[in-house]
Amino acid sequence: MTQILEIRDLKALAKRRVPKLFFDYADSGAWTEGTYRANEEDFAKIKLRQRVLVDMSNRSLETTMIGHKVSMPVALAPTGLTGMQHADGEMLAAQAAEAYGIPFTLSTMSICSIEDVASVTTKPFWFQLYVMREREFVLNLIDRAKAAKCSALVLTLDLQILGQRHKDLRNGLSAPPRMTPKHLWQMATRPRWCMKMLGTKRRTFRNIVGHAKSVTDLSSLGAWTNEQFDPQLSWKDVEWIKERWGGPLILKGILDPEDAKMAAKTGADAIVVSNHGGRQLDGAPSSISMLPRIVDAVGHHIEVHIDGGIRSGQDVLKAIALGAKGTFIGRPFLYGLGAMGKEGVTLALDIIRKEMDVTMALCGKRNIADVSRDILAE
Numbered sequence: 001m002t003q004i005l006e007i008r009d010l011k012a013l014a015k016r017r018v019p020k021l022f023f024d025y026a027d028s029g030a031w032t033e034g035t036y037r038a039n040e041e042d043f044a045k046i047k048l049r050q051r052v053l054v055d056m057s058n059r060s061l062e063t064t065m066i067g068h069k070v071s072m073p074v075a076l077a078p079t080g081l082t083g084m085q086h087a088d089g090e091m092l093a094a095q096a097a098e099a100y101g102i103p104f105t106l107s108t109m110s111i112c113s114i115e116d117v118a119s120v121t122t123k124p125f126w127f128q129l130y131v132m133r134e135r136e137f138v139l140n141l142i143d144r145a146k147a148a149k150c151s152a153l154v155l156t157l158d159l160q161i162l163g164q165r166h167k168d169l170r171n172g173l174s175a176p177p178r179m180t181p182k183h184l185w186q187m188a189t190r191p192r193w194c195m196k197m198l199g200t201k202r203r204t205f206r207n208i209v210g211h212a213k214s215v216t217d218l219s220s221l222g223a224w225t226n227e228q229f230d231p232q233l234s235w236k237d238v239e240w241i242k243e244r245w246g247g248p249l250i251l252k253g254i255l256d257p258e259d260a261k262m263a264a265k266t267g268a269d270a271i272v273v274s275n276h277g278g279r280q281l282d283g284a285p286s287s288i289s290m291l292p293r294i295v296d297a298v299g300h301h302i303e304v305h306i307d308g309g310i311r312s313g314q315d316v317l318k319a320i321a322l323g324a325k326g327t328f329i330g331r332p333f334l335y336g337l338g339a340m341g342k343e344g345v346t347l348a349l350d351i352i353r354k355e356m357d358v359t360m361a362l363c364g365k366r367n368i369a370d371v372s373r374d375i376l377a378e
């Protein structure tokens, strides 16, 4: 096996170890995947400023995100079906993040439930909320996150309706996977994955089944999610959600300065500049290309975070240089998880941390707090 030195190596290994339909679910964007590609490509266009003969000793990446101490400005993004990349995936990723001293965000559409993750962690994690039409279910979900002592609510705003991802339709994606000859073959060729999956009882959307009124078994779930995302979600809804939750609130999925201004007015603690990893509006600009404008518009009023296309510690540093206070990574940790379970998530974080640390030093900085636009080349 080749040495694993960068996130790309973890992706290649995940591709060999995760059944095609679930690997493709992670490695996909909407329609032409143009925005998905742009998220990564636009980071590469930003150049760094090399400095020499400055003291590079005693470096620190420690900072805060919404006031929470983090060992580096990176959080694990909420991702659906993570427990299908690897058995018990959300529990393992949460443990890796906790050991690393960074936030883990559990998706509403996770396989392991809020309670599952709480049972294997000792520090609070963050919970991501999708607002469904069945309001009783949403209220209950918020209360469950509170009961599990989640320390921030991440409210996703950019998925009122679902973007179309061709790969998922062609693969006939579902959780658990259907037992057609094609799906059976995809799994049979990934025996490690199968063995682990047979060893867990967590194979469906455990935040939902048994909690939402209309979902009693798996066959009704697909129909439920299609119908349930609320296309009428509005800024008014943010108010009651904020009130019901009563804790730190992060608004995720802002890509436009006007929306950023609206978000800042809600009194939320942070926004995440995001296009959902290129999975929703194909043709939208990359997250990193919109970051400077959004920071200029609201950076003095609200903390600005970003996700989309981060594949290295250099990318994190570039985002911080352009004014982000924190970043989220989705696919990098999913590839680590699919490749090697918890150890793979830790390895993904190690890779990013080391790249960030060395890059910061070679740009002549010792502390992440001192990183600003002046580390970027003209």
Ligand SMILES: Cc1cc2nc3c(=O)[nH]c(=O)nc-3n(C[C@H](O)[C@H](O)[C@H](O)COP(=O)(O)O)c2cc1C
Binding pocket: 025, 026, 027, 039, 077, 078, 079, 080, 081, 107, 108, 109, 128, 156, 252, 274, 275, 276, 277, 278, 279, 307, 308, 309, 310, 328, 329, 330, 331, 332
């Ligand atoms: C497989 C997958 C599933 C996702 N599921 C969710 C989700 O359930 N809720 C959500 O708010 N965002 C979801 N996202 C978006 C991520 O939170 C994040 O915005 C995106 O992955 C960042 O881009 P990156 O993967 O390039 O780091 C998902 C992304 C991926 C790749």
